[in-house]
Amino acid sequence: MAIKEDVENCVQEEMRQPLMQDQKNLANGQEGSSQGSNKGHPWMVYFSTFVAVCGSYSFGSCAGYSSPTQTAIREDLSLSLAEYSVFGSILTFGAMIGAITSGPIADFIGRKGAMRMSAAVCVAGWLCIYFAEGAVALDIGRLATGYAMGVFSYVVPVFIAEIAPKNLRGALTTINQFMICAGVSVAFIIGTVLTWRVLALTGLVPCGILVLGLFLIPESPRWLAKKGNQKEFETALQKLRGRDVNISEEADEIQDYIATLELLPKPKIIELFQKRYSRSVIIGVGLMVCQQFGGINGVCFYTGTIFETAGFSSSVGTITYACIQVVVTGMGAFFIDRAGRKPLLLVSGTGLVLGCALAAIAFYMKVNELALQAVPILAVTGILLYIASFSAGMGAVPWVVMSEIFPINIKGRAGSLATLVNWFGAWLCSYTFNFLMTWSTYGTFILYGAINALAILFVFIVVPETKGRTLEEIQAAINT
Structure with missing residues (x-):
């Protein structure tokens, strides 16, 4: 085992050499x-x-x-x-x-x-x-x-x-x-x-x-x-x-x-969780969990139903949602190489929590018959803020980071794993949404808000900034 670890350490050191040399060249004006x-x-x-x-x-x-x-x-x-x-x-x-x-x-x-x-x-x-x-x-x-x-x-x-x-x-x-x-x-x-x-x-x-x-x-x-x-x-x-x-x-x-x-040896799926690859896998899979388990597919698939439940026009709300989603996603594309990946994720996660909080408050007021005239506008504001916030960062950035962090020798298997987790989350969220809304309308959004709050914590602690770095620099830094 000691010999194997020494060999891997040497290999990893060799991986850093071209990158360190390139940085030295840049420092010398080349x-x-x-x-x-x-x-x-x-x-x-x-x-x-x-x-x-x-x-x-x-x-x-x-x-x-x-x-x-x-x-x-x-x-x-x-x-x-x-x-x-x-x-x-x-x-x-x-x-x-x-x-x-x-x-x-x-x-x-x-x-x-x-x-x-x-x-x-x-x-x-x-x-x-x-x-x-x-x-x-x-x-x-x-x-x-x-x-x-x-x-x-x-x-x-x-x-x-x-x-x-x-x-x-x-x-x-x-x-x-x-x-x-x-x-x-x-x-x-x-x-x-x-x-x-x-x-x-x-x-x-x-x-x-x-x-x-x-x-x-x-x-x-x-x-x-x-x-x-x-x-x-x-x-x-x-x-x-x-x-x-x-x-x-x-x-x-x-x-x-x-x-x-x-x-390096060609890794099997189980070997993706070894120490030298574990951080990139945790980041890639973790971001997919954050993206999907925060409720996006439930909200998107049943936007019309949510608006109707809140007493708002389904067609007006859905068209507004579609326009906001396209515009804000385009703005995110403009800012991602200026603001960076991590700031967009943090801002997006904060907006998701606030959107869930507004929707939860609206449905709580409806259930308890408090200020019913304010329920539709409060619920719509919460849902549209949720959609806009997701489109600004959590919708696109996890795919960007996933495409950047995996070394090319594990990119196929690790990328498949992250994408599978994403689609499983999409199915689970869309399947359980109606059951959750039957259980508690405001409780559903409290649950999603809590998950998105945990996503903010995950991004803040675990996810690195990858803006302005080559793929080789990113992967060498993460997997060493």
Whole structure:
């Protein structure tokens, strides 16, 4: 054991050397790799991000499809409420399967290959829904689109994080969440004027753009380096950074880091919790727990019901929620590389607690018949503050941090684990919400407020700031 620990310590020390040397070079006035890359115009990074987030938009389209189509599908296909409930909820089971397989697939066939495969499955799912004449075909299609969602939720932010220079990485990765919100909102709005079959066909559009765009963008240079494809690695990195940019130092840093990681044994799932990886796994999985168990899917899935219970117009409240979610998520993308990841998480968590407190007070007043005229506006204010706060940080930042903290040799397995936890939390929260509201309307929001308060404590104590650091610097600092 002592020999093994000595070897691992040596390996970890070697991992730090390139990073320490790069910092010394910067201190001596020499240009680091990231500085050199910033001289070129990152148009290919922007274009590659646009292509990748078409998968995020497709994710949102899948998530938003069931809400505006419930009545029409049930009438056209004579479905019972239970059958439609299966159709709606089976999406999360497909996403869990996608989450489990997303990491290994992305490691085996590449980030582009995983997105291409996911888009194909999503297209098949939408066509299955479009041609459905009964519950079985609907459920198969919904399961397929859910699987695609699970893969997209992991591979899109990882791909963006691996291609982006450090000064753009946070903002570009946050666009993933923005496009998810946009997909949900557009599906909800156009679903009120289109038939459910035509709405299913609109889901093919982002998948088509993604598949075509993948032929025009490079693969992740870090994945190519990990696979030992030296020529393709340099070509991809040069294409991303600009034709006239000197990429030698950045290329050397990436290769040195990956070469050192290759000296470590390939971890199994249980080995992710060993000391050298435990902190990054705790951070990644912990942020997913904070994101989902604070009640977001219960609130989002049943926003209309919450407003009706509080005595407020469901349609007005839902449209307002959709607009706020898109706008605030866009603002979060602007600030994430300026304010940093950790401050956004702390501000977001504080807003979530306050939103839950206002909603809890409103429903407590309604139950006890206190100042009933103030209940609707107080409840709506609380829910909209909750949604805005989640969109500002807790919605997007955990995915950004997850894409940054895992070393590339464990990124597949660890990313799959974090994504699986996220989707399990989404299912559990949405499944239990109605039971909790039946138990106690104000008690539900007190519970969510308490969980979000614990999330603030977790972020403050455990989560590091990753703004302005290369992936190699972040991972070496966390896992040593």
